[in-house]
Amino acid sequence: MSSNLGKIDVEVEVKTPVDKFWNGIRDSTNLFPKASPNEYKSIEVVEGDGKSVGSVLLIKYTEGFPLVTFSKEKIESIDEANKTLAYSVIDGETLKYYKSFKGKLTVTPKGNGSLVKWCCEFEKASDEIPEPQIIKDFAVKNFKNLDAYLIGA
Numbered sequence: 256m257s258s259n260l261g262k263i264d265v266e267v268e269v270k271t272p273v274d275k276f277w278n279g280i281r282d283s284t285n286l287f288p289k290a291s292p293n294e295y296k297s298i299e300v301v302e303g304d305g306k307s308v309g310s311v312l313l314i315k316y317t318e319g320f321p322l323v324t325f326s327k328e329k330i331e332s333i334d335e336a337n338k339t340l341a342y343s344v345i346d347g348e349t350l351k352y353y354k355s356f357k358g359k360l361t362v363t364p365k366g367n368g369s370l371v372k373w374c375c376e377f378e379k380a381s382d383e384i385p386e387p388q389i390i391k392d393f394a395v396k397n398f399k400n401l402d403a404y405l406i407g408a
Contacts, residue, residue, distance in 0.1 A: 259380075259382065260378050262375065264372070264373075265391055265395055266371065267395050268365060272364075272367065284299070284305050290401045290403070294317060294396075299312065299313045300313075302329075308333055312329075314327070325346075325347050326344050327345050328343065338362040340361075353378060353380060353384070355377060357377070373395075375391070
């Protein structure tokens with residue numbers, strides 16, 4: 256196994272009930288830019304309907320966002336019953352740093368709220384590339400922002 260392969264797991268507890276939070280994730284094109292306006296400029300559907308397998312989303316980040324201005328993400332799999340979604344990054348600056356980048360998230364009930372599990376698997380483009388800590392921190396912030404938005408909605 257190449258030393259450039261890596262994986263990061265993170266769990267975030269949110270106050271939003273599981274069905275509402277999952278629906279928020281599924282409506283990311285609409286809700287993420289509203290919940291995190293300092294990070295997202297826009298999210299557009301460029302292939303498919305934006306929700307089904309094979310759909311491609313074009314994500315544009317705001318000026319102050321570190322390292323990347325845009326990314327394209329493709330939905331690889333969806334399991335509605337288990338509230339699990341997997342995607343891969345297919346274009347954008349992320350691929351300068353990582354030859355491959357795949358993400359997966361699952362939303363499960365926890366008390367009155369939810370537990371969001373996010374993991375990413377990546378292959379660094381070179382040994383010098385650091386672990387994608389920025390992406391991990393962004394994912395956590397993203398889920399917390401969406402939570403705050405949905406609680407207020």
